[in-house]
Amino acid sequence: MIKQVFVSCLSLLTFSLCAQTSKSDSYIQKPNVIFIYADDLGYGDLSSYGATKIATPYLDKLASQGVRFTNAHSTSATCTPSRYALLTGEYPWRQSGTGILPGDAALIIPTDKMSLPKLFKQAGYKTAIVGKWHLGLGDQVAKNWNAEIKPGPNEVGFDYSFIFPATADRVPTVFMENHSVVALDLSDPIQVDYNNKVGNDPTGKEHPELLKLKSSPGQGHENTIVNGIGRIGYMSGGHKARWVDEEVSTTFLAKAKSYIEENRENPFFLYFTLTEPHVPRMPATMFKGKSGLGLRGDAILQLDWTVGEIMKQLEYSGISDNTMVIFSSDNGPVLDDGYQDEAVTQLNGHTPNGVLRGGKYSVLEAGTRIPFILTWPKIVQPRISSAMISQMDLLASFSSLLNQSIPIGEAPDSENTLDAFLGKSDKGRSVLIEQGGNVLGLGGTLAIIKENWKFIPANDGIPYDKLIDIETGNSSVPQLYNLSTDLSENNNLAKKYPKKVKELAALLKKETRK
Template structure:
C-alpha cells in the first residue's frame, strides 16, 4: 500500500500566489470546516466523553455552539450540494452519493458560495473531499475556487474496502488532485488528515491580506470510514482509533487558529465548523455517536442534526448556546449578506439568517425545512424547530443487532414509520407520536410538504 508521506513536502510547497484583486476593506476572512460522518456527540463541548477535542471545545467556549443545526440530506454528495448552493440537493439534481462511475456532478451553471465570495474580491481555496463530480467541469476550480487539493469522492470507494462486493466494484486507488491535475492515486489514508491540515495552514500562510480576504473551505474525508491515523502526527489518545482520528481533526482546528493568529488575521476571521451528516452507525466502533434516533442515511435527527460552531472575535458572543433552527441551505444567503453580495439569480431554498449564525438572534426560520432521502421527501421541521413531521416512509436501521467492530459493517435492516409528529423540544429522540394531539400542525406541515414536493419534483 502506497502512503502519501513522501508527497507532503512537495504538496505544501506548491501553493500559488494570491490573486491580484482590489482590497476588500473590513470584509472578514471565512474558514469553513466540514467533516464527514462526524456524530453530534463527537465533540467534548457536545457531551462527547469518548473523544478529546480541546481545540473544538475552546472554539465553542469562545464562540457560539448550536443545538439545532441540520443538513438537507444525510449523505455525502447531497449534503455538500446544499451547503455549496443554498438549494435543496434535489433542486440541483444531486441526490445520495456519487461514486467513480458518475458521469455528472454539480452543473457549472449552478452558483456556489465560492463564486459569490470570489465576485466580492475573495481569494478562494478548497482543501479536502469535494464529492460533487470528479470530471474537470465539475471540480472546485471550475466552481469558484482558485485552488484545490484533495480527493474528488469518498475514500472508501477503493479496492481495499472491507466488503467483498466493493473490492471488485471500486478501483484499486483513490485519485488525489491538485486543481484538475492528478497528483497521485492513494490506497493508504494514514496521513490524509495531516495532509489536509497542513495544506490548509499553508494556504493561510501564503495568503496576502492586502490582496483581499480569504475564503478557505476545508472538507475533511474523515471520520468517514476507512479510519486511519498517523502515528507520526499525534500521540494516541488511549480512547481508540475513532478518537484518534477525531483528535487529528481537532488538532487541525488548533493549527489553523494558530496560523491565523501568527498572520494577524484571527481577529477578522469567521470560523464555521460542522459535519455533512450524522454517524454511519453500521460501522459500530468505527462510527461516531449521536444522542438522537438513527444515523446517516435516514431522516431522523441522528442523521440530519449535526454540530455547528461559529466563532468571530467581537461578533459572536463567547460561550453562547443557540437553539436557532438552521440548515446548511442557509449558509450561502447568510454569507452573501455578510459581504453585501447579491444573491445568485436563481431560486434558492435557504434564507438569509446571518444574525442567527452569529448568535445575535435565534430565528425562527421564514418557513419549515424539508428533509429528503434521495427522491423521497420524508420529513418536515417546523419553522420554529419545535415540531417535526415524518411522512410515511421506509428507513434503514440496525434494530437490536450487536454493534460492528473492527471496521466491518453489519447489515442494515429495513423498517417503516407512518405519519408521525414529534415535539423535538421535549422529545428529541423522536419516540412519542403526537400526531393525534396536534392535527392542525400535522395539516400545516403536510401542506408544506405537498407544495415543496411539487416544486422540487
C-alpha cells in the same frame, strides 16, 4: 455626516485615528472565512456537545469563543447531497443525480449559476477548496485521468483546489491539484471502472489475506486494494500517485496552512473539507490507540488536533482577529460503514448521536442535526444558540453580509439567517426539510420541521438496517414529534394531533412541489 467626518479629521492625529477606524470597518466588511467541514461526525462526538468518553479540547476552545448551535442541520443524512446544498443553496432532492456519487461521476454542480465560492469571488475574495470533494468531475463518467479534467471545483468558483475526487473509500485514491492528478506518471496511466475489474491489482474479495483493515461483509469495500485497504470500485495504474491513508489528513492540513499564509494580505474563503471520521479510518500513527475508542475515536482526536493547527496558523499569520471560522459536519455518525475497525467493539459507552435517534442515512434527527460552531473575534460574542439553522443558508446569509446580489431564481432555498449565524438572534429558519439516506436500500425519505414540530410521512422503507445498525426513521404510519420536549423522538404524537399532521403534510407537499 460627510462634513462632520471631514472636520474631525483636520488634525493629523485625528486623521490618523479616522484612517484606523476606516481600516477596521473594511475588515468587518470582509473577514476571511474558513469553513471546516468534518465527515460523518455526530452530534454527540465532541466534548463541547456533551461527550464524556473522548476529549476534543481544540474544538471545545473554539466553541467557547463563539456561537455553539444546538439546532443546526445539514440538509441530508449523507455526504454528496449535503455538500451540494451547501454550495448551491438548493435542496438536493430537487435535482436528480444528487445522491452519493461513485468516484468516477460527472460534476453535478452547475457551472453557470451562483455558488458559495462564486459569491465570495464576486465580493473580491480569493477562494480555495482543500480536502474531500465528492461532487463529481468532468462532463461525463468516462474520463481520462491522465490529462486535465474539467469542469470541476475551479469552474464552480474556486480559484485553487487540492482535493481527492470522491471519498476515501472509493477509487481513484489520488490527490488532484486544480485539474490534474498529483504525481502522475504517464508511463503508468490510471484507469478507473466501477463495474468491471481493470488491471491486475489484487482485490479484497480475491485476496482478503492482504488486507490490513478487513472489510465488513456486504458493504462493497472489496474491490481494488490500495494501502492494504479494499475500496469501492476498480483502479489500475497511478501507483506513484496513490495516497497513503495515514498521510491524507496531514497533507490536506499542510496545503490549508500554506494557503492561509500565502493569502494573509487578501480576503479569502477557504473550504477545508476534512476526511475524519469517515471510513476507512486510518489516522496518523501519533493518534492511533490514543482515544480508547478504536480507530474512529483516534480519527476524531486527529480531527480536533487539525482544527487546533489551523487556529495556530491564523495566529502565526497575524489574521486571527479578522477571520471567521465555521466548523460543522456533513451528516450524522455511523460506526460500521464498511470496515471492521473496532468502532463498534471499542465504543466503551461513547454515544456519537448524543441523545438523538438515528444516524447517517436516517431521517431521524441524528441524520442531519450536527455540531455547528461559528467564531469571529470581536464581532461574535460567545453563547449557545437554539436557533434552527441550515448550512444551505450560508449562501444567502453571506450575500447579506458582503452586500452581494444573487440572481433571481438561483439559490432558491437559501434563506438569510445572518443574525442567527452571528448570534444576534435566536430566530433562524421556521421551516426545514430533512432528507434521509438514499443508498443501501434506505430510500430518500423527506421529513419537515416547523417551529419544533417534526413530521415524517408514512412510507414503505425499511425501519431498521441491520447491515449498518441504524434506525432509518421509516415507518408504515405517520410520525409526529415535538422536538422542544422530545428531542430523542420517542413519543409519536401523530394520533393525538391529527390537525398538526394534516398541516405539516400539506406544507411538505407544497414545499416539494416548488
